[in-house]
Amino acid sequence: MSIEVKICGLSTEATLDAALDAGADLVGFVSFPKSPRHVAPEQAAALAERARGKARVTLLTVDADDALLADLVSAVAPDILQLHGAESVQRIKRLRTLYGREIWRAVPVSTADDVAAADPYWDVADRVLFDAKPPKGAVLPGGNGVAFDWDLIAGLDPKRRFVLSGGLTPETVGPAVRATRAPAVDVSSGVESAPGVKEPELIAAFVRAARSA
Numbered sequence: 686m687s688i689e690v691k692i693c694g695l696s697t698e699a700t701l702d703a704a705l706d707a708g709a710d711l712v713g714f715v716s717f718p719k720s721p722r723h724v725a726p727e728q729a730a731a732l733a734e735r736a737r738g739k740a741r742v743t744l745l746t747v748d749a750d751d752a753l754l755a756d757l758v759s760a761v762a763p764d765i766l767q768l769h770g771a772e773s774v775q776r777i778k779r780l781r782t783l784y785g786r787e788i789w790r791a792v793p794v795s796t797a798d799d800v801a802a803a804d805p806y807w808d809v810a811d812r813v814l815f816d817a818k819p820p821k822g823a824v825l826p827g828g829n830g831v832a833f834d835w836d837l838i839a840g841l842d843p844k845r846r847f848v849l850s851g852g853l854t855p856e857t858v859g860p861a862v863r864a865t866r867a868p869a870v871d872v873s874s875g876v877e878s879a880p881g882v883k884e885p886e887l888i889a890a891f892v893r894a895a896r897s898a
């Protein structure tokens with residue numbers, strides 16, 4: 686099976702089109718006001734509509750409450766909810782039942798214990814997304830352009846539907862995929878020239894490099 690590639694944190698039609706033209710399997714929109722990639726619900730809805738049928742739409746939130754999630758799901762109609770906060774097993778079960786959509790749970794990694802902390806999520810989330818633990822003082826729980834030690838997840842069964850993220854770039858995605866046998870990758874900062882500013886050439890280079898890994 687070929688690798689799945691997600692480009693996250695898209696906020697304009699032009700960069701969304703660049704991701705779609707490059708053949709990204711998934712595109713992501715961030716709803717988290719502290720992020721430079723935050724998009725308002727109406728903007729996320731319009732971008733999602735543009736992507737529909739060409740790539741699967743992911744909506745990223747961080748510990749969003751019930752009311753906000755309900756509004757976002759109704760406006761954006763994402764295929765996938767990427768939960769990048771401290772969402773519990775119980776909450777994930779509830780959201781899956783409530784919305785009937787795929788749920789990805791981010792797990793921050795810097796040690797082997799962090800990888801083991803993913804254990805309760807394998808059975809309740811559709812995917813576990815491994816991201817680097819944020820650096821001290823970081824404002825964002827993800828999207829920091831920081832990588833973790835890929836050897837920590839090198840022993841995982843690739844049949845486990847995990848996603849590798851954290852500081853990937855067009856240069857590092859090949860070695861990262863070969864080291865981890867990841868079935869899917871996700872990138873945000875590594876295809877930007879400044880926080881929140883996506884670059885079409887970097888997006889295309891990332892998708893090409895991931896596919897040829």
Ligand SMILES: O=C(O)c1ccccc1N[C@@H]1O[C@H](COP(=O)(O)O)[C@@H](O)[C@H]1O
Binds near residue numbers: 828
């Ligand atoms: O992209 C963001 O702004 C963001 C904000 C809050 C939580 C997660 C966020 N992004 C996700 O973080 C990982 C790693 O991103 P990067 O490539 O290191 O920048 C990725 O899954 C993004 O979807």
